[in-house]
Amino acid sequence: MNDNSMEKVITPSPWGGQGRGLTLFEKIWDAHVVQNVTDGPTQLYIDRLYCHEVTSPQAFEGMRSRGLKCLRPGQIFCMPDHNTPTHDQDKPIEDPVSKTQVDTLAKNAEDFGLTHFGMMDKRNGIIHVVGPERGLSLPGMTIVCGDSHTSTHGAVGAVAFGIGTSEVEMVMASQCILQQKPKSMRINIEGTLQWGVTAKDIALYLMSKLTTSGATGYFVEYAGSAVKGLSMEGRLTLCNLSIEMGARGGFIAPDEVTFAYLKGREYAPKGDDWDKAVEGWRNLKSDDDAVFDKELTFQAEDIEPMVTYGTNPGMGMGITQSIPTLDTVDEAGKASFLKSLDYMGFKPGEQLLGKKIDYVFLGACTNGRIEDFRMFAQLVKGHKKADNVTAWLVPGSWMVDSQIREEGIDKVLEAAGFEIRQPGCSACLAMNDDKIPAGKLSVSTSNRNFEGRQGPGARTILASPLVAAAAAVTGVVTDPRSLMLNF
Amino acid sequence: MKQKFDIIQSTCIPLPLENVDTDQIIPARFLKATTRDERFFGDNLFRDWRYDKQGEPKQDFVFNQPDFCEAPHKGIHEILVAGKNFGSGSSREHAAWAIAGYGFRVVISSFFADIHKNNELNNFVLPVVVSEDFLAELFASIKADPQTEVRVDVPNQTVTNLATGRTEQFDINGYKKYCLMNALDDIDFLLENQDKIEAYESAR
Structure with missing residues (x-):
């Protein structure tokens, strides 16, 4: 691997x-x-x-x-x-x-x-x-x-x-x-x-x-x-x-x-x-x-939009790829690998494309800056938030919040059915009220997919703002390149 | 808690999982304390692996199994043995407070995450890095006999699996070893060196 x-x-x-x-x-x-x-x-x-x-x-x-x-x-x-x-x-x-x-x-x-x-x-x-x-x-x-x-x-x-x-x-x-x-x-x-x-x-x-x-x-x-x-x-x-x-x-x-x-x-x-x-x-x-x-x-051309499938950030793959099969995991790591997939409710060898999701989180010190909101808005423009998705869009600071409003990004997001919350770490580690409920699957622009990180029992797929936006409007894990007609 | 290190000989608690992150060691919802109450953190060590939603012990977690449920005290369960890359993720020192608060004095693994390793040392918990082989053998010894003891000799920097007699040297720099053996912390040292700080600042 x-x-x-x-x-x-x-x-x-x-x-x-x-x-x-x-x-x-x-x-x-x-x-x-x-x-x-x-x-x-x-x-x-x-x-x-x-x-x-x-x-x-x-x-x-x-x-x-x-x-x-x-x-x-x-x-x-x-x-x-x-x-x-x-x-x-x-x-x-x-x-x-x-x-x-x-x-x-x-x-x-x-x-x-x-x-x-x-x-x-x-x-x-x-x-x-x-x-x-x-x-x-x-x-x-x-x-x-x-x-x-x-x-x-x-x-x-x-x-x-x-x-x-x-x-x-x-x-x-x-x-x-x-x-x-x-x-x-x-x-x-x-x-x-x-x-x-x-x-x-x-x-x-x-x-x-x-x-x-x-x-x-x-x-x-x-x-x-x-x-x-x-x-x-x-x-x-x-x-x-x-x-x-x-x-x-x-x-x-x-x-x-x-x-x-x-x-x-x-x-x-x-x-x-x-x-x-x-x-x-x-x-x-x-x-x-x-x-x-x-x-x-490494060569930039080899990189495609990424998603994680496990419970640490190293367990990631290109969005079109499949989860590794058990025979590719070394002996000492097998117990952790299986524990991780069991927590996520995924099977070795399966794809994530098309998986129904419940939550989308845009924000955190990883992706809570103006460019992240621009990307998210550009992708959702002309689409509507999927009914099965709860989306939390949290600017990284009040300065980012004002930039969002100055650039009119708030209007684009509102038209697509999204609201902007107030700044903070939020659902990245769920120390405030923004907790993903147990068992729910979230596509998150934060930095950690550890067990319970976004709330006890919450399941996290880490991804870019574009992958998060594509999931937010389709309700399933989606390759953003299939929706990027606005670019 | 500041305590002097010399030789520790104890039975162990095994946790043969890799990449145990500090969110598992102590979940974020327990980080809201404003005091350093090690007992509180120790009670919540591995909270979500140890207890179910109703607060009942999960029988499949090692701390709750008959061979390992006795709380650490002298010679008993003072050593945690964990898979590689222990303590990855968040820098929260609460993880080290929880480990110390539960009663562990030593953590043995083949690999530690950097920040957590420092946090353990700063809380007088000794992280001992052993080879993958030593670790695999130790897990096997404990599986065969939960009473397996390990001897950690800080002055001589050796760790011994008493079931097999296998001994390895472990690394610790002379300064930190001195601190551990004499129960001194880094702030004591830095305060003694204030003149050097001022000299550095005026030379910039």
Whole structure:
């Protein structure tokens, strides 16, 4: 199943890279080393810490019990996103436990002197959507958050990775983290993507080839003409999913696309500072003679719209393909494979095309950006939502919500029978009310199809906004290319 | 909980599944707590595999089987043995709190996801990486005899399947080993190094 025929494994590179070029990862990492602890990890300086309400309260609690203040409060930004309801955000949250968690973040931010974008603040949204769109995440930075999808911010050319709550506390206390330096991997996607194939499909394709642990221990640099050809939104989607193949982070060297996206954003440098910053950022690339610990190359033409059939994101296939048969699964993996298909209610060897679905979710830090809404709207235009489908369309932030309205996308969606909800993580992990009921099948643009992820007993097919839109208007798993007459 | 590590010898609980993600270890609906109550998280460890919708124990899950239902305490069930790629997915440290809260002190697998591995270490649960062979043999030993003991010797960095006598070395860096053996955490270390942080900032 893991056909890495293009794989080229290189003998691990010497520490520090003497006598050869450096990878971009090494350049950014090395520039943030405070010290290398003897026979231990690196003490790494962190430029940005993002905090959401779920993984921060115990860190603040730890700070209080140690009697500590945040060392660099100006570099820490907080916002609730996981628990926020996607309706009536102007009213108090109904679930008292969710409300407590959201209120606790506001109070902690105030007590520790940190910037906080609360619910209904026009800057609020999913932390991994807000960071880049406010210009808080910039090229060359080190960025962490108690959230595995922090890899998203790598799309601007930063070293960004998810951490645990104890590590959040470390950064609050010292603006540093102790980490083992990961290895470097480069993944090249060459050529031109087929019509109807998106950044999400690239990521699902990579996971299906590498499995969910294929990049564990590595930081991934995405390169190649198909990657360079992606918009900033597409790049954010691709980097977002790095963790789903086990990589701590993934990033793309900054270029004109990056600079054009960041220019003028609220926290990006302005005037002369901007020009100076861009001049420096242009040097942020791997040297021509840089040596990667591992390098893989794939052809964009080989990728078709993807769907997952199992209960981890690596269990994916082209939408026209069939679920693998049992004899193709190795012995140690058979129990997990069968458990997974049993949960999904699918059989080895069957196709998913034509399967009746119940829910569609467009949103999450993976696909909750303006381009995702544009794609979804373009496909559903002229069609109607299928009667058997409940659709939740959740913008990643209030900024995305305003763009949707400015561009008139809301009108297209409403005409096709869809409504737009308020921003947040929503049904990606169902910590708010947006839970897919047990047994129901959802086509979701989020990042995880784990058992119960979208609600206890919920069954998830991960896919792109185009595949989600095609399912939403036909009521069954449908190849979006068969409907893309509007393109 | 901060506790000193030396030698742990215990029976094990086997979980021979691969890619066990942190959403299974502790589902998202249990992440709403604002305190670090390990007992609460431990009670909900593997919640949806362990209990049905009515909250009744599922007999097919290992924690509920007669040989393995005894709660961990010294020498008994202090070690979880899991299939490869344990702890993938979400970075939630609640997963490590749940494992610690249930009473595990060691998790043995042939492969751990990065973030979860750090989270275990930061909560004084020791992730021990063994070869695929060692793991398969250990699962077989436990299947043949649920009383099979494993000895984890932190000072010497060895893990031994006492049923077969097979021993392997495991990796842990000197710094982390020192921390585990002396019940020190990373924040203690970072606070001692504040001068280096300020020196770094002024040199930028």
